[in-house]
Amino acid sequence: xxVALSKNGARLLRAFFCLVVIFLYAPIVxxxxxxxxxxxxxxxxxxxxxxxxxxxxxxNGDLRAALETSAIIAALSSVGAVVLGVLxxxxxxxxxxxxxxxxxxxxxxxxxxxxxxxxxxLLLLFHxxxxxxxxxxxxxxxIVISLPxxxxxxxxxxxxxxxxxxxxxxxxxxxxxxxxxSITLPLILPAVVSAFLIAFTTSFDEYAxxxxxxGPRVTFPIYLYSALRFxxxxxxxxxxxxxxxxVSLGVVIAAEVGRRFAERRFAA
Amino acid sequence: xxxxxxxxxxxxxRRRFRLDLTTPSLLGLPLAWLVVFFLVPIAIVGAYSFNVxxxxxxxxGFTLTAWHDFIHSxxxxxxxxxxxxxxxxxSAIIVVLAYPLAYYLALSGTKRKYVLLLLLIAPFLxxxxxxxxxxxxILGDHGVINSFLFWTGLRDPDHPISQxxxxxxxxxxxxxxxxxxxVALPIFVSLESLDTRxxxxxxxxxxxxxxxxxKVxxxxxxxxxxxxxLFVFIPTLGEFVTPSLVGGTSGxxxxxxxxxxxxxxxxxxxxxxxxxxxLLLVVTALTVVFARFLxxxxxxxx
Numbered sequence: 001x002x003v004a005l006s007k008n009g010a011r012l013l014r015a016f017f018c019l020v021v022i023f024l025y026a027p028i029v030x031x032x033x034x035x036x037x038x039x040x041x042x043x044x045x046x047x048x049x050x051x052x053x054x055x056x057x058x059x060n061g062d063l064r065a066a067l068e069t070s071a072i073i074a075a076l077s078s079v080g081a082v083v084l085g086v087l088x089x090x091x092x093x094x095x096x097x098x099x100x101x102x103x104x105x106x107x108x109x110x111x112x113x114x115x116x117x118x119x120x121x122l123l124l125l126f127h128x129x130x131x132x133x134x135x136x137x138x139x140x141x142x143i144v145i146s147l148p149x150x151x152x153x154x155x156x157x158x159x160x161x162x163x164x165x166x167x168x169x170x171x172x173x174x175x176x177x178x179x180x181x182s183i184t185l186p187l188i189l190p191a192v193v194s195a196f197l198i199a200f201t202t203s204f205d206e207y208a209x210x211x212x213x214x215g216p217r218v219t220f221p222i223y224l225y226s227a228l229r230f231x232x233x234x235x236x237x238x239x240x241x242x243x244x245x246x247v248s249l250g251v252v253i254a255a256e257v258g259r260r261f262a263e264r265r266f267a268a
Numbered sequence: 269x270x271x272x273x274x275x276x277x278x279x280x281x282r283r284r285f286r287l288d289l290t291t292p293s294l295l296g297l298p299l300a301w302l303v304v305f306f307l308v309p310i311a312i313v314g315a316y317s318f319n320v321x322x323x324x325x326x327x328x329g330f331t332l333t334a335w336h337d338f339i340h341s342x343x344x345x346x347x348x349x350x351x352x353x354x355x356x357x358x359s360a361i362i363v364v365l366a367y368p369l370a371y372y373l374a375l376s377g378t379k380r381k382y383v384l385l386l387l388l389i390a391p392f393l394x395x396x397x398x399x400x401x402x403x404x405x406i407l408g409d410h411g412v413i414n415s416f417l418f419w420t421g422l423r424d425p426d427h428p429i430s431q432x433x434x435x436x437x438x439x440x441x442x443x444x445x446x447x448x449x450x451v452a453l454p455i456f457v458s459l460e461s462l463d464t465r466x467x468x469x470x471x472x473x474x475x476x477x478x479x480x481x482x483k484v485x486x487x488x489x490x491x492x493x494x495x496x497x498l499f500v501f502i503p504t505l506g507e508f509v510t511p512s513l514v515g516g517t518s519g520x521x522x523x524x525x526x527x528x529x530x531x532x533x534x535x536x537x538x539x540x541x542x543x544x545x546x547l548l549l550v551v552t553a554l555t556v557v558f559a560r561f562l563x564x565x566x567x568x569x570x
Contacts, residue, residue, distance in 0.1 A: 004375035004467055004485070006477060013372035017384070020369055024391045024449060027402035030412055034405060043415035084298040091294035103295065106302060112498075112555050114506025116523050117544045120530055121309030124537070128312055128321065144306050147298065205395050207509055212530075224397050228404065228513060238405070241398040252393045256386060 028245060035239045053239035063240060066223035070204050073135055073219060077142035078199035084143065085150025085195055086188075090180075092151070093158040108148045115145065119212035126213060134215035141209045146199035153198060157191035158184075190262035197255045201248060220244075310548070317541035334538040344525065344543060351522040354436065355504040358443045359451075359497050366452040366496065367489075373452075374459035375485075385456060392449040400513050403442045407432040407514070434516025442510050447503075451496045458492025459485070498558045502551050522547065 005013065038048035057063060088107050092100065110118070122141050126133060161184070169179045185192075207221035214222055224240075227233045315321045317335065322328040338344055369388065373381045391399065406412040409428040417423035432438060462485060470480035508523030515521065522543070529540030 004371075004377075004464065004477070009477075010372070010376045013368055013376060017369055017372050017388075020365070020448070021387060024388070024445070027399065027406060027445070028391065028394075030406060031398070031402045041410060043410050043412070084301060087294045088298040091291055095291045095294065097291050097295075103299070106307075107298060110302075110306060112502055112551060114502065114523070114547055114551060116506045116508055116526060117310075117313070117548050118306070120526070120540070120544050121313045122305065123530070124312045124316060124321075124541075125305070125309035140305050144302065147302070201393065205397075207397060221395070221397050224395075224401075225509075225513075228397070228401060234405070237401065241395070241401055245394045245398055248394045249390055252390060253386065 031238050031245070032242050034235065035242045037235070040235060053235045054243075056236045057239045057243075060236065063223060063236075066218050066220045069135065069217045070220035073138050073142060073210075074200045074203040077139045077146060077203045078196050080139065080143040081146035081150050081199040082192060082196050084147050085154050085199075086192070088147070089151050089154040089158050090184075093155055094163070107151055110145050111148045115206075115208035118145070119209040122209065123212040132215065133213050135217055137213040137215065138210050138219065141213050142199075142203040142206060145206070145209060146202050149198050149202060150195040153195040154188060154191050157188050161187045190259045194255050194259045197251060201251065205248075313541045313544055316537050317545050319538055323535060323537045334542045338539065338542045338546065344522075344539075347520070347525055348522045348546070351505055351507075354440055354521065355443075355501050355507075358440050358447070358504055359500040362444050362448045362451050362500060363455075363493060363497050366448060367455055367493070370452045370455035370459055370492075371485075374456050374462070375464070385452075388452055389449045392446070396446065397509070399446055400442055400510055403438070403445065404433065404514060407438055407441075409433070433514055434519065436515070436519045438514040438516075439507075439511045439519035439521070442514050443504050443507065446510070447500045451500055454495040454499065455489060455492040458489045458495075462488050494558055498554065502554070505551065506547055 033046070035053055036049050036051070037046050038050040038052065039046075091097070092104055092107075097103075119141070122137070126137055131137065165187070166179050166183050169183045170176065174182065205221060206219075207225060210219050210222060211225070218226075224237060227237045312321065316323075319328050319331045319334060372378070373385055373388075378384065404411070408414065409430050409432075411433065413432060414423065414428040417429070418425040423429065466484050466488075467480050470484050471477075475483065506523050507521060508527050511519045511521045511524055512527075515524075526540055526543045526547070529536045529543065
């Protein structure tokens with residue numbers, strides 16, 4: 001007999017859960033349906049099956065360029081954020097120093113700043129410095145917003161692994177850098193990979209900050225936003241939407257399953 | 269043998285171990301990055317708000333004019349209040365909706381709770397703009413809902429339900445849709461760490477399930493609820509993307525006003541900076557206040 005829920009209570013909650021899941025996925029399914037619909041406007045009744053929009057999207061150079069720009073920015077910024085995140089997490093978990101609470105508050109503070117305010121701040125910085133907006137200015141901004149996420153993934157993992165392993169390697173004569181490379185890094189590798197994926201997807205999808213600091217090479221979200229204002233491109237955008245949604249869902253699920261699997265193996 | 273030593277708690281020795289990399293060399297780069305690309309930029313916005321920097325050429329110096337005008341303007345503060353009310357309502361509704369979801373996952377004893385949790389939060393991890401786009405397709409005058417109503421003859425094609433899109437309702441619906449999966453997460457974490465023996469004890473002592481929920485489960489899960497609330501309220505308060513896509517004029521929010529002040533039409537960076545700094549101050553104050561509630565409290569006999 002369960003103390004938290006009666007049988008009927010559990011049944012009721014399960015039904016509610018199912019309803020919410022339907023609510024969450026229905027819009028995505030609707031996008032999927034209309035991406036194959038042979039009509040320039042997404043309305044009922046459905047008018048026929050087509051791959052037309054997917055073909056259009058493959059032939060749309062602007063769109064492909066935007067996807068490419070976003071991939072480059074996401075790759076650069078996630079590598080940057082993971083490197084900074086590993087350094088910061090090592091300091092937070094392996095060191096004692098004065099003002100640690102303040103330092104960790106600062107490191108995590110980009111989590112709670114409205115991205116709108118941060119985007120404007122960066123815009124004004126680059127304006128004052130006379131730095132032209134480019135791919136690089138977006139990368140700089142994305143590193144800032146991804147950094148706290150990488151720390152939130154990496155620091156708990158570093159806390160979990162037994163520091164006496166590092167100590168043992170050190171006692172056996174390994175240099176401290178070698179200790180990190182041969183002991184610490186392999187042990188936190190699953191967390192490093194998931195930190196990288198989180199930073200990558202955060203950057204790839206980021207619109208608010210990018211909209212203020214993007215240069216002439218637009219990112220995918222920026223392209224998407226402007227395309228949303230021209231209804232004629234809607235079906236094509238829907239087709240891309242479906243591709244991106246499916247790919248990102250796949251990456252997310254694969255990353256999660258992979259991390260669980262790896263950590264279970266290492267946990268022994 | 270050394271094996272015996274290894275079983276000793278290594279706590280005191282752990283402190284002596286040092287990596288080659290000293291604390292400054294570990295922290296230097298991340299902190300420098302945040303100071304240069306995070307704190308300094310915010311300070312520059314502050315400087316614009318006091319007219320220390322200005323977009324206009326010509327003489328300028330420290331003044332409080334922009335702040336004075338802001339505090340005495342009914343437009344900006346009214347708009348801010350409207351955005352606060354919209355965000356509060358969205359956050360409160362989805363926290364209430366998410367609580368039973370998290371409760372079901374954490375406490376119903378279902379075997380697939382992590383699979384179901386992933387199912388729940390996966391939409392959150394996909395593209396934000398695309399989820400807004402989906403609702404544009406659904407809610408428009410010739411969108412899925414209206415065209416379905418025309419098709420089935422429930423509604424005359426000349427009179428679609430036009431309040432669906434470009435309204436305050438649309439903004440709140442889409443924001444709720446976007447943030448609902450995320451909100452369930454912190455609540456789930458706090459419920460999951462709940463020691464169910466406390467519930468057994470309550471039940472043994474004669475408490476009904478409702479009483480046990482009110483006296484034990486709910487108070488212990490409040491930190492998760494507060495965290496969830498804060499994590500939605502902050503981004504929705506500064507939201508400008510969703511209202512600009514589905515809000516029309518009645519869904520116009522404080523964030524849109526800030527963007528417009530920095531826009532290409534009639535830029536007014538001083539006023540825009542005041543509005544941005546004000547938003548930041550409110551958010552920071554909320555974070556600091558709420559952070560006190562986020563520490564899990566001990567159950568005390570009172």
